[in-house]
Amino acid sequence: MPYRETNFSTRPSVQAASIVAMESNALRFRGLCAAVQPSVPPFWKSNIQNSRLGGGSQKSEFAKVKTSGPSLPTYDHPFHFPPAKSEVPPPVNRMPVEILGEIFAQFLQLGDFETEFDAFSLSVSPEWVASPMVLGQVCGYWRSIALSMPSLWCSISVSSPARGVVPIMQIWLERARQHPLKLFVEQSVRPGTAEEAVTNEIFALLLQHYHHWEHITFRVHGRITESLANIRDAPCPLLTSALLDMWWDDDVPVVDRIWSVLHSSPKLSHVDWNDVYAHTIQLPTHIPWHQLEDVALSHYFDINEFCTFLQQCSRLEKLQVSWIDRPGFSPEPCTPILLTHLRHLSICARTSLDPVFNRLVTPALTSMILKYKNPTKESRGLSEFGNLLRRSSCTLKLFKVYLESVDFLNFLLHSSQQLNYVEDLYARTTIPYEVIAALTLDSNNKFQLLPRLKKLKLAGCLSPEGITKMISSRLPPHIKKSKMEALTSVSVEIDADALPMYRTI
Structure with a gap:
């Protein structure tokens, strides 16, 4: 049996869904291409060819297709396009191959429908079920272009x-x-x-x-x-x-x-x-x-090992590490650890991180995920966090914290000035009423904490008291100062043990 181009599936229902999805994509492309203006300036071709690989004598992938790829059929070929009432072909038939190729590439990157990830065994990307095989089912001209573009x-x-x-x-x-x-x-x-x-x-x-x-x-x-x-x-x-x-x-x-x-x-x-x-x-x-530049590692570090590890990675931009679970028994001199390019930091620890925070300098840091489990029930262990932000002069915008046995209010107040630019906060910890009150806009139109906060997610609130007032105070009608931002997304989870018990009769 000759091979038929379609998304592979071992289940008939999934195969049918695949065909329907492909037809849907074909319709989307016809509508997308029909919206393109029929007249294309003559400088398009030269600009595209010179901009792909730096100009000069180098040619773009699309230009190479015209010279070295398989011969493409003409636009008015009777087998590729149905006869039109007018002698002038529709815009999609007159579209330069460079622009059509760009549309193909955007289609494969964006996709236009969602489905179960495991519904297909073969696809272009894990996120989207968008296949270049769909392009070859529209017409012979599109198929020729798709087969001539290795990047698809x-x-x-x-x-x-x-x-x-x-x-x-x-x-x-x-x-x-x-x-x-x-x-x-x-x-x-x-x-x-x-x-x-x-x-x-x-x-x-x-x-x-x-x-x-x-x-x-x-x-x-x-x-x-x-x-x-x-x-x-x-x-x-x-x-x-x-x-x-x-x-x-x-x-x-x-x-x-x-x-x-x-x-x-x-x-x-x-x-x-x-x-x-x-x-x-x-x-x-x-x-x-x-x-x-980007490292994700699960390893049971002690503090000294972790500091040595950081000193070797001067080019780091993103770091995700767990677990730091042992204190250093022979602390080394507190020489600074400068990570100039570090933008995203995620740490999971079960021992005090102060020996790391008081040495680290991260001027480019914009997002941080901190998971801290303190088995010794100590109140300290993160007291140097604010000093890290102050020393680095960084602009932290995303902050996610998972804290155990830590006074969350004192933690925020100690670093309040350095957290002024945080736009997205997610906290899973014990959150008393005092934290909610500190997040509420007061009568003087002033926030004690996080004035630029746009997205807020709290998990572990001890009481529903004050939550409604806090949210309403941070909505647009109450924001009167330019340096403040209104909330756009809020999610609050209240500790079940804090809710009153109701008896049914």
Whole structure:
């Protein structure tokens, strides 16, 4: 049976949904393209060709399609367009290939409908079910353009691999040619023998295109596949980001070897090691700290180890780390740790973070997630947080806190001046009435806390008292000063133990 281009599915109902979705996308494209003005200035072509790759003699991808790709049919070909009443073809038929290509790229990035993530086994991205195969079902002209654009086929997402996916992937990889690849492969939570076999075939196929990997996300919930375990011992020249969610207790050495190969890639800057190094005594020496910009790591640091780790990552822009659970037994001299580029910081700790906060300098910090679980019931442990913000002169706009055994009101008041620019606050902790009162606009049109707050989410309020007044005071009719902002989104969860009990008769 000849191969038919459609989204793969093992379920008939899902396949029918896929066809309906494709038809819906085709209709959307006809409407989108019909709105484009028929007259296109002559400078469009030259500008696009010169702007894609820096100008000069270099040509854009679309220009190369015209010269080196398959021959494209003419606009007035009778087999591609129905005869019109007028001799002048509609605007979509006269649209330059450069603009049509831009529309194709935007379609694949945005998508226009939502569906279950696991409804399709093959799609362009994990977020949207938008396939370049849809483009080829509109007309022969669109199909020719889609097949001539490798960038439309370079993103492959496979969820719950099933039999039949591998041949389709082979076609996509051939159409991607030499373009850098974005790859997403995720097994079911409890994969069966057949799914593990297909996963092994998928990785064997992807490894044939190893030198074109740019972004990879591999989530393997079963045993490590044989093909991936035998990854070649050579750098991946284009690899920029890697996330591996795969480990069993006896597979840690195998995963570490895979990571050692990926770490040798000269452009690698974004890594998510998940839990593979969570219980190791020391992090491996093959990690390229000097080139990392985005790090997600689960590891049981002590304070001294964590400070040493930070000193090695001078290029960090985003850091997510857990767990810091042991104090340093021999504190080192308090030399500053300057992270000039750090914009997003997420820390989960079970010991005082003051030894870190009193050394850290982060002038570019704009968002922070702080999870602090203090098993010793101490009131201190975060007293240096305000000093960190003051020393760094940063503008914190997003702040999420998960606090245990901490006086939340004192914590906010101690850092109130440094939190003046926070626009988005999410707090899950014990929130007494005094916190609600401090967030309320007073009679002098003044907030004690967070004057620029737009989004607020509180979980753990001890009483509903004052919440309505606080919210209404921060709505537009009450805001009279330019340096204040009105709330646009509010969510408040009240502790169930604080609510009165009602008896039914």
